[in-house]
Amino acid sequence: MIYIPLPMVLSLLLMLVAGLIYLRRPESGKPVCGFVLVCAVSLSLVGLRWSLDIALLRFLQPAVAALIPVLAWCCFMPAHRAGSVSWWHFSGPAAVLLGSFIYPWWPWPIDVALVGLSLVYGVALWRLSTQPAAYVRLEDSRWFVLNERLGAGLLLFSALVDALLAIDFAVFSGEHVLTIVSAAHLIMLPALVAVVILASRTMPSLTVLSPDNFTDPEPLPLAAENDDDARCQIVARLDDLMCEHKWYLDTDLTLDRLARKMMIPARQISRAVNHVHGENLSRFVNRYRVEHAKTLLITTDQSVTEIYLSAGFQTKSNFNREFARLTGVTPSAFRRQGRDSCSSLQ
Structure with a gap:
Protein backbone atom coordinates (compact mmCIF):
# COMPACT_ATOMS: atom_id res chain seq x y z
CA MET A 1 0.00 0.00 0.00
CA ILE A 2 1.28 3.45 -0.91
CA TYR A 3 1.84 5.63 2.17
CA ILE A 4 1.17 9.36 1.78
CA PRO A 5 1.86 11.57 4.82
CA LEU A 6 -1.12 13.65 5.97
CA PRO A 7 0.72 16.97 5.37
CA MET A 8 1.12 16.01 1.71
CA VAL A 9 -2.62 15.32 1.40
CA LEU A 10 -3.45 18.71 2.93
CA SER A 11 -0.87 20.34 0.69
CA LEU A 12 -2.54 18.93 -2.43
CA LEU A 13 -5.92 20.15 -1.19
CA LEU A 14 -4.53 23.64 -0.58
CA MET A 15 -3.06 23.72 -4.09
CA LEU A 16 -6.48 22.83 -5.45
CA VAL A 17 -8.03 25.63 -3.37
CA ALA A 18 -5.43 28.09 -4.69
CA GLY A 19 -6.26 27.10 -8.26
CA LEU A 20 -9.98 27.60 -7.68
CA ILE A 21 -9.37 31.03 -6.14
CA TYR A 22 -7.28 32.09 -9.12
CA LEU A 23 -9.88 30.86 -11.63
CA ARG A 24 -12.72 32.67 -9.86
CA ARG A 25 -10.82 35.88 -9.06
CA PRO A 26 -7.81 36.13 -11.39
CA GLU A 27 -6.93 39.71 -10.37
CA SER A 28 -8.21 40.44 -6.86
CA GLY A 29 -7.47 36.91 -5.67
CA LYS A 30 -3.73 36.96 -6.39
CA PRO A 31 -2.54 37.80 -2.82
CA VAL A 32 -4.76 35.11 -1.30
CA CYS A 33 -3.76 32.61 -3.99
CA GLY A 34 -0.07 33.28 -3.30
CA PHE A 35 -0.58 32.88 0.43
CA VAL A 36 -2.40 29.56 0.02
CA LEU A 37 0.33 28.25 -2.31
CA SER A 51 10.24 10.40 5.34
CA VAL A 70 4.33 38.48 5.79
CA LEU A 71 1.89 37.15 3.19
CA ALA A 72 -0.88 36.97 5.78
CA TRP A 73 -0.29 40.67 6.43
CA CYS A 74 -0.38 41.34 2.67
CA CYS A 75 -3.79 39.66 2.44
CA SER A 84 0.55 47.76 -2.80
CA VAL A 85 2.45 46.56 0.25
CA SER A 86 6.03 47.80 0.52
CA TRP A 87 8.73 45.35 -0.49
CA TRP A 88 10.64 45.99 2.73
CA HIS A 89 8.26 43.55 4.43
CA PHE A 90 10.09 40.77 2.59
CA SER A 91 13.46 41.73 4.07
CA GLY A 92 12.77 39.43 7.04
CA PRO A 93 12.20 36.30 4.93
CA ALA A 94 15.24 37.27 2.81
CA ALA A 95 17.37 37.45 5.97
CA VAL A 96 16.10 34.02 7.04
CA LEU A 97 17.01 32.63 3.61
CA LEU A 98 20.54 33.98 3.94
CA GLY A 99 20.75 32.68 7.50
CA SER A 100 19.88 29.19 6.27
CA PHE A 101 23.40 28.94 4.83
CA ILE A 102 24.91 29.10 8.33
CA TYR A 103 22.08 27.32 10.16
CA PRO A 104 23.99 24.02 10.75
CA TRP A 105 26.75 25.90 12.60
CA TRP A 106 24.87 28.89 14.04
CA PRO A 107 21.11 28.15 14.33
CA TRP A 108 19.93 30.74 16.86
CA PRO A 109 19.66 33.76 14.46
CA ILE A 110 17.06 31.94 12.35
CA ASP A 111 15.19 30.77 15.45
CA VAL A 112 15.02 34.33 16.76
CA ALA A 113 14.01 35.67 13.33
CA LEU A 114 11.15 33.17 12.91
CA VAL A 115 9.79 33.87 16.39
CA GLY A 116 10.20 37.61 15.82
CA LEU A 117 8.43 37.64 12.44
CA SER A 118 5.39 35.75 13.70
CA LEU A 119 5.27 37.81 16.89
CA VAL A 120 5.67 41.20 15.17
CA TYR A 121 3.12 40.50 12.43
CA GLY A 122 0.69 38.90 14.87
CA VAL A 123 0.73 41.99 17.10
CA ALA A 124 0.63 44.30 14.06
CA LEU A 125 -2.36 42.45 12.62
CA TRP A 126 -4.20 42.68 15.94
CA ARG A 127 -3.55 46.42 16.10
CA LEU A 128 -4.65 46.75 12.48
CA SER A 129 -7.97 45.12 13.38
CA THR A 130 -8.74 48.05 15.71
CA GLN A 131 -8.71 50.45 12.74
CA PRO A 132 -11.63 50.89 10.31
CA ALA A 133 -11.47 48.52 7.35
CA ALA A 134 -12.38 51.06 4.68
CA TYR A 135 -12.48 48.60 1.77
CA VAL A 136 -14.67 45.95 3.40
CA ARG A 137 -18.42 45.81 2.83
CA LEU A 138 -20.05 47.44 5.83
CA GLU A 139 -22.35 44.47 6.30
CA ASP A 140 -19.32 42.17 6.63
CA SER A 141 -17.09 44.44 8.74
CA ARG A 142 -17.89 42.59 11.98
CA TRP A 143 -16.89 39.24 10.49
CA PHE A 144 -13.81 40.71 8.86
CA VAL A 145 -12.55 42.03 12.21
CA LEU A 146 -13.19 38.60 13.76
CA ASN A 147 -11.21 36.86 11.00
CA GLU A 148 -8.45 39.44 11.29
CA ARG A 149 -8.09 38.79 15.01
CA LEU A 150 -8.21 35.04 14.52
CA GLY A 151 -5.39 35.44 11.99
CA ALA A 152 -3.41 37.50 14.50
CA GLY A 153 -3.98 34.83 17.14
CA LEU A 154 -2.76 32.09 14.80
CA LEU A 155 0.41 34.07 14.02
CA LEU A 156 1.04 34.47 17.75
CA PHE A 157 0.48 30.72 18.11
CA SER A 158 3.07 30.23 15.36
CA ALA A 159 5.52 32.37 17.34
CA LEU A 160 4.95 30.12 20.36
CA VAL A 161 5.59 27.02 18.24
CA ASP A 162 8.83 28.48 16.86
CA ALA A 163 9.93 29.29 20.40
CA LEU A 164 9.20 25.70 21.47
CA LEU A 165 11.29 24.45 18.54
CA ALA A 166 14.22 26.62 19.60
CA ILE A 167 13.93 25.33 23.17
CA ASP A 168 13.75 21.74 21.94
CA PHE A 169 16.96 22.21 19.93
CA ALA A 170 18.71 23.81 22.88
CA VAL A 171 17.58 21.33 25.55
CA PHE A 172 16.76 18.06 23.76
CA SER A 173 18.96 18.39 20.65
CA GLY A 174 15.89 18.60 18.41
CA GLU A 175 14.45 15.25 19.51
CA HIS A 176 10.83 16.43 19.26
CA VAL A 177 11.16 18.81 16.32
CA LEU A 178 9.30 16.78 13.70
CA THR A 179 6.43 16.06 16.08
CA ILE A 180 6.05 19.72 17.07
CA VAL A 181 6.36 21.04 13.51
CA SER A 182 3.98 18.48 12.04
CA ALA A 183 1.28 18.90 14.69
CA ALA A 184 1.48 22.69 14.64
CA HIS A 185 1.40 22.95 10.85
CA LEU A 186 -1.52 20.55 10.54
CA ILE A 187 -3.53 22.74 12.92
CA MET A 188 -2.30 26.24 12.16
CA LEU A 189 -1.89 26.41 8.38
CA PRO A 190 -5.33 25.09 7.33
CA ALA A 191 -6.95 27.34 9.96
CA LEU A 192 -4.97 30.37 8.80
CA VAL A 193 -5.83 29.65 5.17
CA ALA A 194 -9.54 29.43 6.06
CA VAL A 195 -9.39 32.74 7.95
CA VAL A 196 -7.65 34.56 5.08
CA ILE A 197 -10.06 33.19 2.45
CA LEU A 198 -13.13 34.11 4.51
CA ALA A 199 -11.77 37.61 5.12
CA SER A 200 -10.98 38.14 1.42
CA ARG A 201 -14.58 37.39 0.47
CA THR A 202 -15.80 40.46 2.39
CA MET A 203 -14.02 42.86 0.01
CA PRO A 204 -15.93 43.82 -3.17
CA SER A 205 -14.16 43.03 -6.42
CA LEU A 206 -14.70 46.61 -7.58
CA THR A 207 -14.23 49.69 -5.45
CA VAL A 208 -15.13 52.25 -8.10
CA LEU A 209 -18.40 54.07 -7.56
CA SER A 210 -20.96 54.17 -10.31
CA PRO A 211 -21.59 57.78 -11.37
CA ASP A 212 -25.17 56.84 -12.25
CA ASN A 213 -26.02 55.98 -8.65
CA PHE A 214 -24.12 58.69 -6.75
CA THR A 215 -23.74 62.43 -7.01
CA ASP A 216 -20.79 64.20 -5.46
CA PRO A 217 -21.84 66.38 -2.50
CA GLU A 218 -20.19 69.63 -1.62
CA PRO A 219 -17.00 68.88 0.33
CA LEU A 220 -16.96 69.51 4.06
CA PRO A 221 -13.95 71.08 5.78
CA LEU A 222 -11.68 68.51 7.40
CA ALA A 223 -12.71 67.95 10.99
CA ALA A 224 -10.35 68.19 13.91
CA GLU A 225 -9.80 64.86 15.60
CA ASN A 226 -11.53 65.89 18.86
CA ASP A 227 -13.97 68.55 17.58
CA ASP A 228 -17.47 67.52 18.76
CA ASP A 229 -19.23 70.12 16.60
CA ALA A 230 -17.39 68.95 13.49
CA ARG A 231 -18.27 65.33 14.25
CA CYS A 232 -21.94 66.23 14.63
CA GLN A 233 -21.71 68.11 11.33
CA ILE A 234 -20.28 65.06 9.58
CA VAL A 235 -23.03 62.79 10.93
CA ALA A 236 -25.76 65.31 10.04
CA ARG A 237 -24.45 65.54 6.48
CA LEU A 238 -24.19 61.76 6.29
CA ASP A 239 -27.81 61.47 7.43
CA ASP A 240 -28.92 63.91 4.73
CA LEU A 241 -26.99 62.12 2.00
CA MET A 242 -28.26 58.71 3.08
CA CYS A 243 -31.85 59.93 2.86
CA GLU A 244 -31.30 61.77 -0.40
CA HIS A 245 -29.26 59.24 -2.37
CA LYS A 246 -30.20 55.99 -0.56
CA TRP A 247 -26.59 54.84 -0.48
CA TYR A 248 -27.53 52.16 2.03
CA LEU A 249 -29.20 50.17 -0.79
CA ASP A 250 -25.76 49.40 -2.26
CA THR A 251 -24.87 45.89 -1.07
CA ASP A 252 -21.17 46.58 -1.73
CA LEU A 253 -21.12 49.83 0.26
CA THR A 254 -17.80 50.39 2.05
CA LEU A 255 -16.37 53.06 4.29
CA ASP A 256 -14.00 54.04 1.49
CA ARG A 257 -16.91 54.70 -0.87
CA LEU A 258 -18.60 56.96 1.66
CA ALA A 259 -15.33 58.76 2.38
CA ARG A 260 -14.63 59.48 -1.28
CA LYS A 261 -18.16 60.68 -1.94
CA MET A 262 -18.19 62.93 1.15
CA MET A 263 -14.56 63.98 0.57
CA ILE A 264 -13.76 63.35 4.24
CA PRO A 265 -11.12 60.92 5.55
CA ALA A 266 -12.61 57.51 6.32
CA ARG A 267 -11.30 57.50 9.88
CA GLN A 268 -13.10 60.77 10.67
CA ILE A 269 -16.43 59.42 9.40
CA SER A 270 -16.07 56.25 11.44
CA ARG A 271 -15.12 58.12 14.60
CA ALA A 272 -17.88 60.70 14.13
CA VAL A 273 -20.58 58.03 13.87
CA ASN A 274 -19.17 56.18 16.86
CA HIS A 275 -19.01 59.39 18.92
CA VAL A 276 -22.49 60.68 18.06
CA HIS A 277 -24.47 57.43 17.93
CA GLY A 278 -22.33 55.15 20.09
CA GLU A 279 -22.24 52.44 17.43
CA ASN A 280 -20.10 51.46 14.47
CA LEU A 281 -20.78 52.56 10.91
CA SER A 282 -22.13 49.16 9.90
CA ARG A 283 -24.93 49.32 12.46
CA PHE A 284 -25.59 52.95 11.55
CA VAL A 285 -26.16 52.02 7.90
CA ASN A 286 -28.18 48.95 8.85
CA ARG A 287 -30.70 51.22 10.59
CA TYR A 288 -31.54 52.74 7.21
CA ARG A 289 -31.71 49.33 5.60
CA VAL A 290 -34.07 48.01 8.27
CA GLU A 291 -36.32 51.08 7.96
CA HIS A 292 -36.47 50.53 4.20
CA ALA A 293 -37.30 46.86 4.77
CA LYS A 294 -40.04 47.77 7.26
CA THR A 295 -41.70 49.97 4.65
CA LEU A 296 -41.57 47.20 2.05
CA LEU A 297 -42.93 44.63 4.49
CA ILE A 298 -46.02 46.75 5.14
CA ILE A 307 -37.02 42.54 0.61
CA TYR A 308 -33.72 41.94 2.39
CA LEU A 309 -31.88 41.90 -0.94
CA SER A 310 -33.53 45.12 -2.13
CA GLU A 322 -30.26 43.34 12.62
CA PHE A 323 -34.05 43.46 12.20
CA ALA A 324 -34.59 41.74 15.55
CA ARG A 325 -32.02 44.00 17.22
CA LEU A 326 -33.80 47.16 16.08
CA THR A 327 -37.45 46.07 16.25
CA GLY A 328 -37.50 43.20 18.72
CA VAL A 329 -39.45 40.95 16.33
CA THR A 330 -38.83 38.91 13.20
CA PRO A 331 -39.65 40.36 9.75
CA SER A 332 -42.62 37.99 9.36
CA ALA A 333 -44.01 38.96 12.78
CA PHE A 334 -43.56 42.65 11.96
CA ARG A 335 -45.51 42.20 8.71
CA ARG A 336 -48.36 40.44 10.54
CA GLN A 337 -48.47 43.14 13.22
CA GLY A 338 -48.49 45.90 10.62
CA ARG A 339 -51.29 44.34 8.61
CA ASP A 340 -53.33 43.62 11.75
CA SER A 341 -53.01 47.29 12.71
CA CYS A 342 -54.19 48.38 9.26
CA SER A 343 -57.17 45.99 9.46
CA SER A 344 -58.21 47.28 12.89
CA LEU A 345 -58.12 50.88 11.63
CA GLN A 346 -60.44 49.95 8.79
Whole structure:
Protein backbone atom coordinates (compact mmCIF):
# COMPACT_ATOMS: atom_id res chain seq x y z
CA MET A 1 0.00 0.00 0.00
CA ILE A 2 1.28 3.45 -0.91
CA TYR A 3 1.84 5.63 2.17
CA ILE A 4 1.17 9.36 1.78
CA PRO A 5 1.86 11.57 4.82
CA LEU A 6 -1.12 13.65 5.97
CA PRO A 7 0.72 16.97 5.37
CA MET A 8 1.12 16.01 1.71
CA VAL A 9 -2.62 15.32 1.40
CA LEU A 10 -3.45 18.71 2.93
CA SER A 11 -0.87 20.34 0.69
CA LEU A 12 -2.54 18.93 -2.43
CA LEU A 13 -5.92 20.15 -1.19
CA LEU A 14 -4.53 23.64 -0.58
CA MET A 15 -3.06 23.72 -4.09
CA LEU A 16 -6.48 22.83 -5.45
CA VAL A 17 -8.03 25.63 -3.37
CA ALA A 18 -5.43 28.09 -4.69
CA GLY A 19 -6.26 27.10 -8.26
CA LEU A 20 -9.98 27.60 -7.68
CA ILE A 21 -9.37 31.03 -6.14
CA TYR A 22 -7.28 32.09 -9.12
CA LEU A 23 -9.88 30.86 -11.63
CA ARG A 24 -12.72 32.67 -9.86
CA ARG A 25 -10.82 35.88 -9.06
CA PRO A 26 -7.81 36.13 -11.39
CA GLU A 27 -6.93 39.71 -10.37
CA SER A 28 -8.21 40.44 -6.86
CA GLY A 29 -7.47 36.91 -5.67
CA LYS A 30 -3.73 36.96 -6.39
CA PRO A 31 -2.54 37.80 -2.82
CA VAL A 32 -4.76 35.11 -1.30
CA CYS A 33 -3.76 32.61 -3.99
CA GLY A 34 -0.07 33.28 -3.30
CA PHE A 35 -0.58 32.88 0.43
CA VAL A 36 -2.40 29.56 0.02
CA LEU A 37 0.33 28.25 -2.31
CA VAL A 38 3.08 29.16 0.18
CA CYS A 39 1.15 27.35 2.93
CA ALA A 40 0.83 24.34 0.60
CA VAL A 41 4.58 24.36 -0.08
CA SER A 42 5.29 24.63 3.64
CA LEU A 43 3.09 21.59 4.35
CA SER A 44 4.80 19.71 1.50
CA LEU A 45 8.20 20.35 3.06
CA VAL A 46 6.92 19.09 6.41
CA GLY A 47 5.52 15.97 4.74
CA LEU A 48 8.75 15.26 2.89
CA ARG A 49 10.78 15.64 6.06
CA TRP A 50 8.64 12.94 7.66
CA SER A 51 10.24 10.40 5.34
CA LEU A 52 13.34 12.12 3.94
CA ASP A 53 16.17 13.86 5.73
CA ILE A 54 17.61 15.92 2.89
CA ALA A 55 19.77 18.98 3.48
CA LEU A 56 17.86 21.00 0.86
CA LEU A 57 14.60 20.50 2.76
CA ARG A 58 16.19 21.71 5.99
CA PHE A 59 17.47 24.73 4.05
CA LEU A 60 14.14 25.66 2.46
CA GLN A 61 11.73 25.01 5.32
CA PRO A 62 12.59 28.04 7.52
CA ALA A 63 12.70 30.37 4.50
CA VAL A 64 9.23 29.31 3.37
CA ALA A 65 7.89 29.48 6.94
CA ALA A 66 9.18 33.07 7.21
CA LEU A 67 6.98 34.08 4.26
CA ILE A 68 3.73 33.03 5.95
CA PRO A 69 3.28 35.94 8.43
CA VAL A 70 4.33 38.48 5.79
CA LEU A 71 1.89 37.15 3.19
CA ALA A 72 -0.88 36.97 5.78
CA TRP A 73 -0.29 40.67 6.43
CA CYS A 74 -0.38 41.34 2.67
CA CYS A 75 -3.79 39.66 2.44
CA PHE A 76 -5.36 41.76 5.21
CA MET A 77 -3.70 45.12 4.54
CA PRO A 78 -5.65 45.98 1.32
CA ALA A 79 -8.84 46.12 3.39
CA HIS A 80 -7.43 49.12 5.26
CA ARG A 81 -5.21 50.99 2.82
CA ALA A 82 -5.06 51.43 -0.92
CA GLY A 83 -1.94 50.59 -2.88
CA SER A 84 0.55 47.76 -2.80
CA VAL A 85 2.45 46.56 0.25
CA SER A 86 6.03 47.80 0.52
CA TRP A 87 8.73 45.35 -0.49
CA TRP A 88 10.64 45.99 2.73
CA HIS A 89 8.26 43.55 4.43
CA PHE A 90 10.09 40.77 2.59
CA SER A 91 13.46 41.73 4.07
CA GLY A 92 12.77 39.43 7.04
CA PRO A 93 12.20 36.30 4.93
CA ALA A 94 15.24 37.27 2.81
CA ALA A 95 17.37 37.45 5.97
CA VAL A 96 16.10 34.02 7.04
CA LEU A 97 17.01 32.63 3.61
CA LEU A 98 20.54 33.98 3.94
CA GLY A 99 20.75 32.68 7.50
CA SER A 100 19.88 29.19 6.27
CA PHE A 101 23.40 28.94 4.83
CA ILE A 102 24.91 29.10 8.33
CA TYR A 103 22.08 27.32 10.16
CA PRO A 104 23.99 24.02 10.75
CA TRP A 105 26.75 25.90 12.60
CA TRP A 106 24.87 28.89 14.04
CA PRO A 107 21.11 28.15 14.33
CA TRP A 108 19.93 30.74 16.86
CA PRO A 109 19.66 33.76 14.46
CA ILE A 110 17.06 31.94 12.35
CA ASP A 111 15.19 30.77 15.45
CA VAL A 112 15.02 34.33 16.76
CA ALA A 113 14.01 35.67 13.33
CA LEU A 114 11.15 33.17 12.91
CA VAL A 115 9.79 33.87 16.39
CA GLY A 116 10.20 37.61 15.82
CA LEU A 117 8.43 37.64 12.44
CA SER A 118 5.39 35.75 13.70
CA LEU A 119 5.27 37.81 16.89
CA VAL A 120 5.67 41.20 15.17
CA TYR A 121 3.12 40.50 12.43
CA GLY A 122 0.69 38.90 14.87
CA VAL A 123 0.73 41.99 17.10
CA ALA A 124 0.63 44.30 14.06
CA LEU A 125 -2.36 42.45 12.62
CA TRP A 126 -4.20 42.68 15.94
CA ARG A 127 -3.55 46.42 16.10
CA LEU A 128 -4.65 46.75 12.48
CA SER A 129 -7.97 45.12 13.38
CA THR A 130 -8.74 48.05 15.71
CA GLN A 131 -8.71 50.45 12.74
CA PRO A 132 -11.63 50.89 10.31
CA ALA A 133 -11.47 48.52 7.35
CA ALA A 134 -12.38 51.06 4.68
CA TYR A 135 -12.48 48.60 1.77
CA VAL A 136 -14.67 45.95 3.40
CA ARG A 137 -18.42 45.81 2.83
CA LEU A 138 -20.05 47.44 5.83
CA GLU A 139 -22.35 44.47 6.30
CA ASP A 140 -19.32 42.17 6.63
CA SER A 141 -17.09 44.44 8.74
CA ARG A 142 -17.89 42.59 11.98
CA TRP A 143 -16.89 39.24 10.49
CA PHE A 144 -13.81 40.71 8.86
CA VAL A 145 -12.55 42.03 12.21
CA LEU A 146 -13.19 38.60 13.76
CA ASN A 147 -11.21 36.86 11.00
CA GLU A 148 -8.45 39.44 11.29
CA ARG A 149 -8.09 38.79 15.01
CA LEU A 150 -8.21 35.04 14.52
CA GLY A 151 -5.39 35.44 11.99
CA ALA A 152 -3.41 37.50 14.50
CA GLY A 153 -3.98 34.83 17.14
CA LEU A 154 -2.76 32.09 14.80
CA LEU A 155 0.41 34.07 14.02
CA LEU A 156 1.04 34.47 17.75
CA PHE A 157 0.48 30.72 18.11
CA SER A 158 3.07 30.23 15.36
CA ALA A 159 5.52 32.37 17.34
CA LEU A 160 4.95 30.12 20.36
CA VAL A 161 5.59 27.02 18.24
CA ASP A 162 8.83 28.48 16.86
CA ALA A 163 9.93 29.29 20.40
CA LEU A 164 9.20 25.70 21.47
CA LEU A 165 11.29 24.45 18.54
CA ALA A 166 14.22 26.62 19.60
CA ILE A 167 13.93 25.33 23.17
CA ASP A 168 13.75 21.74 21.94
CA PHE A 169 16.96 22.21 19.93
CA ALA A 170 18.71 23.81 22.88
CA VAL A 171 17.58 21.33 25.55
CA PHE A 172 16.76 18.06 23.76
CA SER A 173 18.96 18.39 20.65
CA GLY A 174 15.89 18.60 18.41
CA GLU A 175 14.45 15.25 19.51
CA HIS A 176 10.83 16.43 19.26
CA VAL A 177 11.16 18.81 16.32
CA LEU A 178 9.30 16.78 13.70
CA THR A 179 6.43 16.06 16.08
CA ILE A 180 6.05 19.72 17.07
CA VAL A 181 6.36 21.04 13.51
CA SER A 182 3.98 18.48 12.04
CA ALA A 183 1.28 18.90 14.69
CA ALA A 184 1.48 22.69 14.64
CA HIS A 185 1.40 22.95 10.85
CA LEU A 186 -1.52 20.55 10.54
CA ILE A 187 -3.53 22.74 12.92
CA MET A 188 -2.30 26.24 12.16
CA LEU A 189 -1.89 26.41 8.38
CA PRO A 190 -5.33 25.09 7.33
CA ALA A 191 -6.95 27.34 9.96
CA LEU A 192 -4.97 30.37 8.80
CA VAL A 193 -5.83 29.65 5.17
CA ALA A 194 -9.54 29.43 6.06
CA VAL A 195 -9.39 32.74 7.95
CA VAL A 196 -7.65 34.56 5.08
CA ILE A 197 -10.06 33.19 2.45
CA LEU A 198 -13.13 34.11 4.51
CA ALA A 199 -11.77 37.61 5.12
CA SER A 200 -10.98 38.14 1.42
CA ARG A 201 -14.58 37.39 0.47
CA THR A 202 -15.80 40.46 2.39
CA MET A 203 -14.02 42.86 0.01
CA PRO A 204 -15.93 43.82 -3.17
CA SER A 205 -14.16 43.03 -6.42
CA LEU A 206 -14.70 46.61 -7.58
CA THR A 207 -14.23 49.69 -5.45
CA VAL A 208 -15.13 52.25 -8.10
CA LEU A 209 -18.40 54.07 -7.56
CA SER A 210 -20.96 54.17 -10.31
CA PRO A 211 -21.59 57.78 -11.37
CA ASP A 212 -25.17 56.84 -12.25
CA ASN A 213 -26.02 55.98 -8.65
CA PHE A 214 -24.12 58.69 -6.75
CA THR A 215 -23.74 62.43 -7.01
CA ASP A 216 -20.79 64.20 -5.46
CA PRO A 217 -21.84 66.38 -2.50
CA GLU A 218 -20.19 69.63 -1.62
CA PRO A 219 -17.00 68.88 0.33
CA LEU A 220 -16.96 69.51 4.06
CA PRO A 221 -13.95 71.08 5.78
CA LEU A 222 -11.68 68.51 7.40
CA ALA A 223 -12.71 67.95 10.99
CA ALA A 224 -10.35 68.19 13.91
CA GLU A 225 -9.80 64.86 15.60
CA ASN A 226 -11.53 65.89 18.86
CA ASP A 227 -13.97 68.55 17.58
CA ASP A 228 -17.47 67.52 18.76
CA ASP A 229 -19.23 70.12 16.60
CA ALA A 230 -17.39 68.95 13.49
CA ARG A 231 -18.27 65.33 14.25
CA CYS A 232 -21.94 66.23 14.63
CA GLN A 233 -21.71 68.11 11.33
CA ILE A 234 -20.28 65.06 9.58
CA VAL A 235 -23.03 62.79 10.93
CA ALA A 236 -25.76 65.31 10.04
CA ARG A 237 -24.45 65.54 6.48
CA LEU A 238 -24.19 61.76 6.29
CA ASP A 239 -27.81 61.47 7.43
CA ASP A 240 -28.92 63.91 4.73
CA LEU A 241 -26.99 62.12 2.00
CA MET A 242 -28.26 58.71 3.08
CA CYS A 243 -31.85 59.93 2.86
CA GLU A 244 -31.30 61.77 -0.40
CA HIS A 245 -29.26 59.24 -2.37
CA LYS A 246 -30.20 55.99 -0.56
CA TRP A 247 -26.59 54.84 -0.48
CA TYR A 248 -27.53 52.16 2.03
CA LEU A 249 -29.20 50.17 -0.79
CA ASP A 250 -25.76 49.40 -2.26
CA THR A 251 -24.87 45.89 -1.07
CA ASP A 252 -21.17 46.58 -1.73
CA LEU A 253 -21.12 49.83 0.26
CA THR A 254 -17.80 50.39 2.05
CA LEU A 255 -16.37 53.06 4.29
CA ASP A 256 -14.00 54.04 1.49
CA ARG A 257 -16.91 54.70 -0.87
CA LEU A 258 -18.60 56.96 1.66
CA ALA A 259 -15.33 58.76 2.38
CA ARG A 260 -14.63 59.48 -1.28
CA LYS A 261 -18.16 60.68 -1.94
CA MET A 262 -18.19 62.93 1.15
CA MET A 263 -14.56 63.98 0.57
CA ILE A 264 -13.76 63.35 4.24
CA PRO A 265 -11.12 60.92 5.55
CA ALA A 266 -12.61 57.51 6.32
CA ARG A 267 -11.30 57.50 9.88
CA GLN A 268 -13.10 60.77 10.67
CA ILE A 269 -16.43 59.42 9.40
CA SER A 270 -16.07 56.25 11.44
CA ARG A 271 -15.12 58.12 14.60
CA ALA A 272 -17.88 60.70 14.13
CA VAL A 273 -20.58 58.03 13.87
CA ASN A 274 -19.17 56.18 16.86
CA HIS A 275 -19.01 59.39 18.92
CA VAL A 276 -22.49 60.68 18.06
CA HIS A 277 -24.47 57.43 17.93
CA GLY A 278 -22.33 55.15 20.09
CA GLU A 279 -22.24 52.44 17.43
CA ASN A 280 -20.10 51.46 14.47
CA LEU A 281 -20.78 52.56 10.91
CA SER A 282 -22.13 49.16 9.90
CA ARG A 283 -24.93 49.32 12.46
CA PHE A 284 -25.59 52.95 11.55
CA VAL A 285 -26.16 52.02 7.90
CA ASN A 286 -28.18 48.95 8.85
CA ARG A 287 -30.70 51.22 10.59
CA TYR A 288 -31.54 52.74 7.21
CA ARG A 289 -31.71 49.33 5.60
CA VAL A 290 -34.07 48.01 8.27
CA GLU A 291 -36.32 51.08 7.96
CA HIS A 292 -36.47 50.53 4.20
CA ALA A 293 -37.30 46.86 4.77
CA LYS A 294 -40.04 47.77 7.26
CA THR A 295 -41.70 49.97 4.65
CA LEU A 296 -41.57 47.20 2.05
CA LEU A 297 -42.93 44.63 4.49
CA ILE A 298 -46.02 46.75 5.14
CA THR A 299 -46.64 48.21 1.69
CA THR A 300 -45.75 45.31 -0.64
CA ASP A 301 -46.33 41.58 -1.00
CA GLN A 302 -42.68 40.84 -1.78
CA SER A 303 -41.12 37.85 -0.04
CA VAL A 304 -38.75 38.41 2.86
CA THR A 305 -35.87 37.26 0.64
CA GLU A 306 -36.69 39.83 -2.03
CA ILE A 307 -37.02 42.54 0.61
CA TYR A 308 -33.72 41.94 2.39
CA LEU A 309 -31.88 41.90 -0.94
CA SER A 310 -33.53 45.12 -2.13
CA ALA A 311 -32.80 46.76 1.24
CA GLY A 312 -29.03 46.31 0.83
CA PHE A 313 -28.42 43.17 2.91
CA GLN A 314 -26.47 40.28 1.43
CA THR A 315 -27.45 37.46 3.80
CA LYS A 316 -30.75 36.56 5.40
CA SER A 317 -29.09 35.73 8.72
CA ASN A 318 -27.59 39.21 9.02
CA PHE A 319 -30.90 40.79 8.01
CA ASN A 320 -32.84 38.80 10.61
CA ARG A 321 -30.30 39.60 13.32
CA GLU A 322 -30.26 43.34 12.62
CA PHE A 323 -34.05 43.46 12.20
CA ALA A 324 -34.59 41.74 15.55
CA ARG A 325 -32.02 44.00 17.22
CA LEU A 326 -33.80 47.16 16.08
CA THR A 327 -37.45 46.07 16.25
CA GLY A 328 -37.50 43.20 18.72
CA VAL A 329 -39.45 40.95 16.33
CA THR A 330 -38.83 38.91 13.20
CA PRO A 331 -39.65 40.36 9.75
CA SER A 332 -42.62 37.99 9.36
CA ALA A 333 -44.01 38.96 12.78
CA PHE A 334 -43.56 42.65 11.96
CA ARG A 335 -45.51 42.20 8.71
CA ARG A 336 -48.36 40.44 10.54
CA GLN A 337 -48.47 43.14 13.22
CA GLY A 338 -48.49 45.90 10.62
CA ARG A 339 -51.29 44.34 8.61
CA ASP A 340 -53.33 43.62 11.75
CA SER A 341 -53.01 47.29 12.71
CA CYS A 342 -54.19 48.38 9.26
CA SER A 343 -57.17 45.99 9.46
CA SER A 344 -58.21 47.28 12.89
CA LEU A 345 -58.12 50.88 11.63
CA GLN A 346 -60.44 49.95 8.79
